[in-house]
Amino acid sequence: MNMPEKLIASDTVNTTCCYCGVGCGVTAAVADNQVVAVAGNTDHPANKGRLCIKGSSLHETQSSPDRLLTPMLHGKAVSWDTALDYGASKFREIIEQHGPDAVAFYLSGQLLTEDYYVANKLMKGFIGTANIDTNSRLCMASAVVAHKRAFGSDAVPGCYEDLEQTDLLILVGSNTAYAHPVVYQRIAKAKEERPEMKIVVLDPRRTATCEIADIHLPLRPGSDAYFFNGLLSYLADTNALDREFIAAHTNGFEEALAVAQGQVPDVTAAAHLCQLDRNDVVRVYQLFAGNEKVVTVFSQGINQSSSGVDKGNALINCHLATGKIGKVGAAPFSITGQPNAMGGREVGGLANQLAAHMGYDNSDDINRVESFWQAPNMARKEGLKAVDMFRAIDEGKIKAVWIMATNPAVTMPEAGRIRDALQKCELVMVSDCIGNTDTAKLADVVLPATTWSEKHGTVTNSERCISLQKGFLNAPGQARHDWQIMCDFAAKLGFSEHFDYPHQVDIFREHAALSGLDNNHSRGFNISALADIKREDYESFTPIRWPVTTGSPKGTDRLFGNGQFYTPDGRARFIPIQARLPVHEPTAEQVILNTGRIRDQWHTMSRTGTAAKLLGHVDEPYIDIHPHDIERFGLLEGDLAVLANQGQRYFGRVKAARSQRPGEVFVPMHWNGKYAASSCADALVNAVVDPICGQPEFKHSPVRINPFKQAWNGFLVCAEDIQPHCEYWAKITLDGGYKFRLADGEFPATWSDWIKNQFPLIGDWVDVHDSHDQFYRAAGFSDGRLQVVFSAATDKVSAREMRWLEQQLGEEIDSNTRFAILAGIPGAGVEDVGAIVCSCYQVGQNTIAKAIKGGCTSVEALGAKLKCGTNCGSCIPELKALMR
Amino acid sequence: MVQQGWLVWCGERYEVAGVTGKKKKLLIVGNGMAAGRLLDELIKRDVSGFEVTVIGDERQGSYNRIMLSPVLAGETDVPAIIGKPSSWYRDRGIRFVSGVQVKAVERERKCVLTSEGNRLRYDHLILAVGSRPAKIPAENQQLNNIYSFRTLRDVDRLLNVARFHDRQSRKTDTDALVIGGGLLGLEAAYGLALKGLRVTLVHRSGWLLNRQLDKTAGGYLQRVLEEKNIRFILNDEVARFSGSHELKSAELKSGQSLSCKLCVIATGITPNKELGLAAGLKGARGVAVNPYMATSDEDISAIGECVEFKGETFGLVEPIWQQCITLAERLCNNIKLPFENTPVPTKLKVSGVNLFSAGDFITTDEHRELVYRDDKAGIYRKLLLRDNRIVGAVLFGDARDGQDYFTMLSEKKDVSKIAPFLLMGRAFYQDSDQQQDSDGAVAA
Ligand SMILES: Cc1cc2nc3c(=O)[nH]c(=O)nc-3n(C[C@H](O)[C@H](O)[C@H](O)COP(=O)(O)OP(=O)(O)OC[C@H]3O[C@@H](n4cnc5c(N)ncnc54)[C@H](O)[C@@H]3O)c2cc1C
Ligand code: SF4
Ligand code: SF4
Secondary structure (H helix, E strand, O other), X not given: OOOOOOOOHHHEEEEEOOOOOOOOEEEEEEEOOEEEEEEEOOOOOOOOOOOOHXXXXXXXXXXXXXXXXXXXXXXXXXXXXXXXXXXXXXXXXXXXXXXXXXXXXXXXXXOOHHHHHHHHHHHHHHHOOOOEEEOOHHHHHHHHHHHHHHHOOOOOOOOHXXXXXXXXXXXXXXXXXXHOHHHHHHXXXXXXXXXXXXXXXXXXXXXXXXHXXXXXXXXXXXXXXXXXXXXXXXXXXXXXXXXXXXXXXXXXXXXXXHHHHHHOOOHHHHHHHHOOOHHHHHHHHHHHHHOOOEEEEEOHHHHOOOOHHHHHHHHHHHHHHOOOOOEOOEEEEEOOOOOOHHHHHHHOOOOOOOEOOEOOOOHHHHHHHHHHHOOOOOOOOOOOOXXXXXXXXXXXXXXXXXXXXXXXXXXXXXXXXXXXHHHXXXXXXXXXXXXXXXXXXXXXXXXXXXXXXXXXXXXXXXXXXXXXXXXXXXXXXXXEOHHHHHHHHHHHOOOHHHHOOOOHHHHHHHHHHHHHOOOOOOOOOOOHHHOOOOHHHHHOOOOEEOOOOOOOOOOOOOOOOOOOOOXXXXXXXXXXXXXXXXXXXXXXXXXXXXXXXXXXXXXXXXOHHHOHHHHOOOOOXXXXXXXXXXXXXXXXXXXXXXXXXXXXXXXXXXXXXXXOOOOEEEXXXXXXXXXXXXXXXXXHOOOOEOOOOOOEOOOOEEEEEEEOOOOEEEEEEEOOOOOOOXXXXXXXXXXXXXXXXXXXXXXXXXXXXXHHHHOXXXXXXXXXXXXXXXXXXXXXXXXXXEEEEEEEEOOOOOOEOOHHHHHOOOOEOOHHHHHHHHHOOOXXXXXXXXXXXXXXXOEEHHHHHHHHHOOOOOHHHHHHHHOOOOOOOOOHHHHHHHHO | OOOOEEEEEOOEEEEEOOOOOOOEEEEEEXXXXXXXXXXXXXXXXXXXXXXXXXXXXXXXXXXXHHHHHHHHHOOOOHHHHEOOOHHHHHHOOOEEEEOOOEEEEEOOOOEEEEOOOOEEEOOEEEEOOOEEEOOOOOEOOOOEOEEOOOOHHHHHHHHHHHHOOOOOOOOOOOOEEEEOOOHHHHHHHHHHHHOOOOEEEEOOOOOOOOOOOOHHHHHHHHHHHHHOOEEEEOOOOEEEEEOOOEOOEEEEOOXXXXXXXXXXXXXXXXXXXXXXXXXXXXXXXXXXXXXXXXXXXXXXXXXXXXXXXXXXXOOOHHHHHHHHHHHHHHHHHOOOOOOOOOOOOEOOXXXXXXXXXXXXXXXXXXXXXXXXXXXXXXXXXEEEEEOOEEEEEEEEOOOOOHHHHHHHHHHOOEOHHHHHHHOOOHHHHHHHHHHHHHOOOOEO
16 A cells, blocks of 8 residues: 555545445545545545545556447447437437337436436436436335335434444444445444443344444344334333333324234244344343433345335334434434435435435425426336336336446346346447446447546435535546536437536536425425535535535534424324245255345445455455355355356355354355356345335345356466356456456366467467376466466366466566466465455465464554554454454 | 516417416406496405406597587587596506407406407406497498497597588588487587588487487477577488498488488497307397396406396496496495396487486376476476376476486375476475465465
């Protein structure tokens, strides 16, 4: 890491990190139209100077070799006009023939609020359909609906400080250590300063977050709502209710309690239903009852379920019942994964929302928005949500789709079917900064969009904090902002006068004005005080939490402190919850598949996958599985196993994990067709969705698991990016190229031809061949520089990898060192550092183990000696685990 | 000092012992590399019980025949390779009879008959008469300028021709014709090419060094030597030479005819067994010896290239050194140290050519073959394994690890664990041996 000691003011800009919903403020040093260094912005409320490894690698991940520079039409570079003319005339044609519901937009939480606003307005007001949805659907649609049901508005009651100032923090299905690293750091620090603060983790897996937990409850997957129903019953039984609050500020308590008691009457029932130790449940219930300040954080673990909305409400019920809301250190707190998922929700860029917290359930809202926009073709009903949208594409009902800044061919459930659907679709438009994502490969029109550091506009993080993601670099090639692209597109459809925005600030003002239109405290999202924001103020936007109104011009840290909610009668709503288990139950040969993220990878790797440092941490698709299951299914640790469901396969390396419950496996969701042959977790996920919000059940799919019977395995290190002709491969980005792990159930005719045919331009080869075909190794050079190393073997130990070897890629290699290249080891006793644990300083497991043996018994001691864990701190849970 | 003189009796001259006649007469016939080494070994031990005589038909004292190739190539000179000038013998009380050939061994009389008609008596006789260049079946070999490559004299004459050779003249197809693509032929061809002669080498087999290398390595070797200005004709032989006195051309079996000025025949060696076999010693390809280098006559021993041991003859010095030690131990110390014929690796003395061959070199179905190939650098390494043990090694281009493989081959080491690293050399398989267990790296 070359973190500058101090950034020089004249060359620095303040912006926000684009990697996750924490929304950290970043100060970037710029020189020659490049970001040369980044540091946490000490003035930003979300992170106060901190950054995680992803954030502090922002400058390393920028320049992708795959960057798209010109518009492409059917694979050929064309002008903007040609590309947009083609798209627009197709759209028009399809709308004329089949009506507006035959077209759709699929957006992403990557887009800025201004982009969202333009997309939403164009689609719902001018094209005339609400077929606009986003990948945030996959993330927090459940929370949106839970919030709306309970509070009358999609609003997170608290802010990040509450997580630090609470006395009891319950993390539900949220591996904060990996998913929201800076929030995790803040919690960890608070816990260190106030050890009496209790932390409880509710998660079937013993995740890294459990390192700071006082209690971990490994509950049965999907049983969260039973747990909170049980808690509600317990609170009633033990007189722990806030009767006054319930009476003054809520509706529906008695019914909700009755349903909860009918299903989970007591602690014993709760423990039984959630498959937990009764004493543990009692302890947590007692803690909840006994503490004034309780924050319950929930995210994907709860949201990505077929009953996610209910789970959210079950836990919100408990907060309402005890009045633990709207106060310092007391709130139910939904935390989002995507950088601007919240911005999309505020704009209303989802199929079942209208705009600015207005909905399709209210015809006044529809009319209001129609007249505000002067919309000629106002969509008057909800559109299709993500999963249904892609089904409609598959069925040919939707004939044109425009996908922006996301990669559904990888991330959607049944990703294999999504690919098929897109292949059939008459018009697929994609705007992205990278031209060769799995989705872009299926597109007719691919448009080059700007990306972080070029884009300019606002984002909102998980605590309602709006900040500016600043554009300060020139876009390369012909790349343009998404909102500009859409405005031009709108003009081509004949709507130019309504999409004639000179600058982002003009969009923002319109958005702010709409948020305040006839609001009168009926809608949570209100930033009307910013409707006349000056251009200068916008350009140096001070982070602020909404609502921002004339009454609260400095923003609002906490909502509902006065007991006023956004429902018509101002009262919060209890929702009676009939808890349900996941839809599909596994058969005897199946295990339950749970998907999620790992620490250093973000989404489908198209951005982070290029930074070698980030892949050092966990570099191959894997399957976390309990040792009993390893035995039960005849697997071997470290070997490959195959998960199969609906005709799709996921290959991963077997990792024994006692943190896993027997019968359940966990796989990371990041790998896709660019990074692995067949390790796309979401392809195995059943398209089962929450009936209320349409969010898919990512966390619970029964799948088969079998050992992969490999004839051979090996690795390939090369400078050029290829797709190895191999049943299994996983790509790992190195500093000077790529590494592939390989395995195949069958032998190629000869390994020598196999490798050489894949690198036809390389003529200078050296190889080692075994007539018994137990191993094969080859290295290829151009101009004496190492380009390819391939090692194959039938056993598992011969094709051993060494970091040293990877460092030789691109180096000039004399004929003597060629022996070493084939051996894969320098030969002169150079130590292998092992799997990288600390990505920031590239400290490997072997090095750390040695230091621990040598007497480093604390994280601090390790840090002093090896520097590991001293930058972003995200590896500390693993350091601790190594010391045990 | 030994007193000496001659006694003429019944018309024949006999050598007479001096006053110190009590010592046993040890007579060594042949003064080549085996004799030279044996003398060293004897002196190292105790030879005071012997009166030692050496008779050799070459003029010089024992010299290092191996170094004839570098001499021809101009990489060293003649004085540097003469290990034992006449003074060496004098200083050690060894009688040295040079330029004299032994014509017959008369076992009943325990004496040998020399080309000068003298008879020398022995108590113990040692035959170290080596071998001579093998004949080829071609016609007209008596022509001038057709040479062998065996002795200093051969090299002298070749150097002479080369010295007066007109490098500009291109009247003939080739300047020098070398017959035989074995070690000797290649070294001769290389030496002549270095002198600026255009050299063509005719070889009967399909690839060079076909007794030491496989076809691939032979091909590599050919490529390297072609770069050194040697042309090759494989799968062919000389049928006849032509010319009146001087050699003018050679006609090959294929029908091709090559005009040339000079020819070196180096197609192999024939053990000088006749001296011994004529005297009634046992043997077929050579003079047969037992593990203690004794022939069928207990007063006669034999060493070097004239010997046949368990049906095998010799062509490299390494085993001959062992023979000398065995014999010296027996004669001086009466210790019986059996000679064992262990395989010997091959090396070629051509600068810039590194090759090594030991044990099996042609792959058969019974072998597991491991091959390293680096076409660009011209490196080829092949190991042949049987039951996880090295039974053959062929290295070309980089022969550094030959000795290690050879050791493993001799020790029959189990190499199954280190097989993938073997070909890369010691630095790697030793490492891998250790790292295999302690390494925490992912096994892919
Ligand atoms: C050019 C060349 C290069 C070589 N390179 C190598 C090499 O690299 N490595 C290797 O291991 N080996 C090499 N050799 C082979 C090695 O030189 C022989 O193996 C070795 O010289 C054999 O020793 P010797 O004493 O048995 O025979 P010689 O050295 O041939 O000695 C026999 C001597 O006996 C003499 N003699 C023969 N008959 C009689 C007689 N009747 N009376 C008196 N004297 C007689 C001969 O003139 C000769 O001087 C090479 C040989 C040649 C010619
Ligand atoms: S926590 Fe999220 S927003 Fe903050 S630096 Fe890391 S990735 Fe970026
Ligand atoms: S992967 Fe995470 S951040 Fe991305 S959409 Fe899903 S839940 Fe949201």
